[in-house]
Amino acid sequence: MDFARRLTAGLLFAALAAGSASAQTLVYCSEGSPEGFDPALYTSGTTFDASEHTIYDKLTLFETGTTNVIPGLAESWEVSEDGLEYTFKLRQGVKFHSNDMFTPSRDFNADDVIFSFERQWKDDNSYHEVSGGTWEYFDGMSMPDLLSSIEKVDDYTVKFVLNRPEAPFVANLAMGFASIMSKEYADAMIEAGTPEMLNQQPIGTGPFSFVAYQKDAVIRYARNDEYWRDPADIENLVFAITPDASVRYQKLTAGECHIMPYPNPADIEAMKADENIVVAEQEGLNVGYLAYNTTQEPFDDPKVRKALNMAIDKQAIIDVVFQGSGQIAKNPIPPTMWGYAEGIEDDPYDPEAAKAMLEEAGVTDLSMKVWAMPVQRPYNPNARRMAELIQEDFSQVGVDVEIVSYEWGEYLSRSRELDRDGAILLGWTGDNGDPDNFLAVLLGCDGVENSNRAQWCYEPFDELIQKAKTVSDQEERAKLYQQAQEIFKEQAPWATIAHSVVYMPMRPEVQGYKVHPLGGHIFYGVSIEQ
Amino acid sequence: MLKFLLSRLLTFVPTFFGVTLISFAFIRVLPGDPILVMAGERGMTEERYQALQEQFGFDRPLIEQYIEYLGGVLQGNLGESFVTKRPVWDEFFSLFPATLELSICAMVFALVLGLPAGVIAAVNRGKLFDRALMSTALVGYSMPIFWWALLLIIVFSGNLGWTPVSGRISLQYFFDDVTGFMLIDSALSGQKGAFGSAVQHLILPAIVLGTIPLAVIARQTRSAMLEVLGEDYIRTARAKGLPPQRVVGLHALRNAMIPVVTVIGLSVGTLLAGAILTETIFSWPGIGKWMVDSIFRRDYPVVQGGLLLIAVMVMIVNLTVDVLYGFINPKIRKA
Numbered sequence: 001m002d003f004a005r006r007l008t009a010g011l012l013f014a015a016l017a018a019g020s021a022s023a024q025t026l027v028y029c030s031e032g033s034p035e036g037f038d039p040a041l042y043t044s045g046t047t048f049d050a051s052e053h054t055i056y057d058k059l060t061l062f063e064t065g066t067t068n069v070i071p072g073l074a075e076s077w078e079v080s081e082d083g084l085e086y087t088f089k090l091r092q093g094v095k096f097h098s099n100d101m102f103t104p105s106r107d108f109n110a111d112d113v114i115f116s117f118e119r120q121w122k123d124d125n126s127y128h129e130v131s132g133g134t135w136e137y138f139d140g141m142s143m144p145d146l147l148s149s150i151e152k153v154d155d156y157t158v159k160f161v162l163n164r165p166e167a168p169f170v171a172n173l174a175m176g177f178a179s180i181m182s183k184e185y186a187d188a189m190i191e192a193g194t195p196e197m198l199n200q201q202p203i204g205t206g207p208f209s210f211v212a213y214q215k216d217a218v219i220r221y222a223r224n225d226e227y228w229r230d231p232a233d234i235e236n237l238v239f240a241i242t243p244d245a246s247v248r249y250q251k252l253t254a255g256e257c258h259i260m261p262y263p264n265p266a267d268i269e270a271m272k273a274d275e276n277i278v279v280a281e282q283e284g285l286n287v288g289y290l291a292y293n294t295t296q297e298p299f300d301d302p303k304v305r306k307a308l309n310m311a312i313d314k315q316a317i318i319d320v321v322f323q324g325s326g327q328i329a330k331n332p333i334p335p336t337m338w339g340y341a342e343g344i345e346d347d348p349y350d351p352e353a354a355k356a357m358l359e360e361a362g363v364t365d366l367s368m369k370v371w372a373m374p375v376q377r378p379y380n381p382n383a384r385r386m387a388e389l390i391q392e393d394f395s396q397v398g399v400d401v402e403i404v405s406y407e408w409g410e411y412l413s414r415s416r417e418l419d420r421d422g423a424i425l426l427g428w429t430g431d432n433g434d435p436d437n438f439l440a441v442l443l444g445c446d447g448v449e450n451s452n453r454a455q456w457c458y459e460p461f462d463e464l465i466q467k468a469k470t471v472s473d474q475e476e477r478a479k480l481y482q483q484a485q486e487i488f489k490e491q492a493p494w495a496t497i498a499h500s501v502v503y504m505p506m507r508p509e510v511q512g513y514k515v516h517p518l519g520g521h522i523f524y525g526v527s528i529e530q
Numbered sequence: 531m532l533k534f535l536l537s538r539l540l541t542f543v544p545t546f547f548g549v550t551l552i553s554f555a556f557i558r559v560l561p562g563d564p565i566l567v568m569a570g571e572r573g574m575t576e577e578r579y580q581a582l583q584e585q586f587g588f589d590r591p592l593i594e595q596y597i598e599y600l601g602g603v604l605q606g607n608l609g610e611s612f613v614t615k616r617p618v619w620d621e622f623f624s625l626f627p628a629t630l631e632l633s634i635c636a637m638v639f640a641l642v643l644g645l646p647a648g649v650i651a652a653v654n655r656g657k658l659f660d661r662a663l664m665s666t667a668l669v670g671y672s673m674p675i676f677w678w679a680l681l682l683i684i685v686f687s688g689n690l691g692w693t694p695v696s697g698r699i700s701l702q703y704f705f706d707d708v709t710g711f712m713l714i715d716s717a718l719s720g721q722k723g724a725f726g727s728a729v730q731h732l733i734l735p736a737i738v739l740g741t742i743p744l745a746v747i748a749r750q751t752r753s754a755m756l757e758v759l760g761e762d763y764i765r766t767a768r769a770k771g772l773p774p775q776r777v778v779g780l781h782a783l784r785n786a787m788i789p790v791v792t793v794i795g796l797s798v799g800t801l802l803a804g805a806i807l808t809e810t811i812f813s814w815p816g817i818g819k820w821m822v823d824s825i826f827r828r829d830y831p832v833v834q835g836g837l838l839l840i841a842v843m844v845m846i847v848n849l850t851v852d853v854l855y856g857f858i859n860p861k862i863r864k865a
């Protein structure tokens with residue numbers, strides 16, 4: 001670390017000396033260490049917070065606090081009529097950060113865009129194998145099948161050609177894996193024999209530049225004064241890594257940090273009552289569900305699934321499992337997402353009617369398994385407890401439930417199997433704010449034996465979501481998704497259980513923080529009141 | 531003495547190979563596939579799964595994987611973390627000084643309080659101080675670390691504001707690692723107040739981590755002292771008219787030290803186990819938390835390498851304890 005950087009950082013952090021909040025330094029008590037700083041290599045939100053939302057930009061961006069896609073490093077784009085060609089006009093005069101090893105000699109241009117994708121896509125790219133080369137998101141979003149070519153039209157124009165129309169493509173480009181890296185830096189690091197520096201000493205165009213990282217302790221960033229948008233209000237951003245939620249709460253109370261994620265649900269009431277803490281909240285872009293195996297008797301009969309759904313007391317689950325920090329889910333997509341079918345009525349909680357429906361369907365003395373996840377997720381903070389409540393509910397309608405659980409990797413692997421025995425508790429957090437990311441991934445025919453845990457392939461539904469991929473008009477797509485949700489409700493491959501509510505406790509002096517529906521923690525646009 | 535040292539060193543070799551085998555087998559016996567854990571809810575196609583199996587070498591026979599691992603270990607290469615893609619060796623040594631520093635301070639805390647407490651309790655056997663001390667030690671020994679740490683944080687950091695909540699040093703101080711030991715580096719940095727801040731940050735974690743060893747040392751010192759104080763030579767020393775502090779401090783304590791040193795040696799294991807929780811609560815960037823995270827992520831190279839390095843450390847401590855016995859009791863040296 002050079003002297004100048006050390007001095008700057010030292011001086012600016014000195015403002016925290018008295019333990020009081022500084023006007024220029026924001027301390028975020030983050031929940032864990034990032035796996036690295038190259039968002040394309042990883043899938044965890046902790047890593048994305050530390051990299052894509054601070055250091056990098058993408059061609060398109062999600063407007064903070066919404067799932068709307070806005071121009072990023074691309075000023076504008078055009079889509080061909082057949083939906084196969086996306087031409088992006090790139091922003092000029094965008095500067096990359098510099099560090100001890102690298103000072104950029106040119107502005108951002110088309111070469112950087114092509115490099116950022118080709119390193120993930122092409123086997124012969126010199127970065128394809130660097131740092132393990134597991135491009136989970138790029139592969140997970142089916143980019144290798146989707147992309148036909150990426151062409152440089154001129155220095156500031158890039159054309160993506162697709163193999164099939166894919167309406168969510170522009171939203172996909174706003175995701176972390178699509179972060180734009182500096183090709184010049186990458187080349188310099190290959191030459192220096194240290195290509196892994198791209199992941200360890202990141203260079204981007206984002207609102208903050210990377211200063212230093214001590215594993216499990218602290219990450220430091222400095223404001224990028226040459227940022228292409230208005231420079232950030234905060235001069236220094238510090239992630240104080242604090243894994244325990246109770247300790248984060250204590251640090252917030254003691255003024256050792258300004259803002260913290262993931263509070264314990266049990267602490268929220270006390271936080272709301274504390275005048276030194278403001279709690280921002282928003283519905284999370286997620287869904288927790290119970291997926292039947294629709295290929296297994298008697299769950300292949302929609303009437304049986306519907307009857308079981310009516311036997312679940314969802315309000316009790318919200319009260320007990322979510323301790324109030326959740327809301328009942330009636331559709332497979334969350335209500336904050338465009339295309340949500342507001343008009344659909346949820347199945348009523350009616351054990352008597354459920355019992356009668358089961359008898360009508362010829363189901364008596366049913367025994368089944370309910371799988372409970374061994375991990376906590378926002379969409380299901382305590383799957384074991386949730387399974388116990390469902391067990392109790394089902395016993396009221398004469399269904400005997402055995403709760404099973406496995407180690408997480410085993411759980412994910414076994415639950416994909418077509419002949420899996422029983423219904424499984426699982427959930428999903430959205431990646432790109434597009435309904436396709438829920439409906440096609442979790443319920444489409446392509447997802448059977450993989451992410452479609454209900455093993456549900458229902459043609460009328462699948463046709464609608466496939467059609468929606470090819471339409472570029474959002475209103476028209478929303479109509480198709482609403483029809484698909486109606487079919488989903490009739491067919492009931494899942495019991496939709498809950499959407500969580502996300503809470504962000506912060507000090508009152510923090511201004512302008514918006515809870516991001518996609519789950520990221522974004523500090524551009526945040527300021528500290530003096 | 532040299533022969534004694536050599537014989538102890540020779541026992542190192544089979545233990546070392548045993549540990550490589552156990553650490554290799556341990557993580558593979560646990561259910562859970564690192565590739566599937568990495569893929570999460572999204573899952574992955576069969577082809578991609580196979581490709582990754584091949585890339586990580588999981589498709590090869592276990593014995594082949596073990597030999598390759600052992601070959602690497604013998605050349606000082608512990609592999610790269612699946613997750614961070616950084617060499618295990620680098621990660622371990624960037625984090626280990628934090629654990630070591632905390633463990634040493636916890637042990638110093640335990641010794642400084644535990645030894646005199648045990649001696650005073652033994653000398654005042656059956657009196658109020660003895661009973662109070664032994665009851666306190668029992669409570670300390672049974673204290674759940676997690677609860678104890680949070681209680682201290684809430685009282686001393688939250689309510690009284692005397693100590694910082696967590697971390698190793700206040701965020702305002704920013705300097706390069708020289709030794710990795712914050713107390714030393716903060717003093718070397720020349721930044722005003724840095725050393726004091728590092729000390730303040732150490733107080734609560736050292737107390738929490740040192741509580742169980744403190745209780746064990748106090749109890750062990752007491753019982754060893756009681757045994758020695760009943761010996762004939764102590765009666766002789768007293769009969770010769772030596773002042774009581776000399777009898778207790780010199781004649782009794784030195785002989786009572788053997789079982790106490792054993793307990794101190796064994797406490798290293800307890801400290802490392804306690805460090806896992808203490809580090810998590812106090813956001814202390816050491817190897818305890820690093821190991822736990824890597825077990826959850828099934829990060830094979832980190833778990834294997836970390837276990838091996840920790841085992842080697844414990845072996846070194848035990849060797850040191852053996853050598854210390856020799857100094858305390860020459861009879862052992864000659865045996």
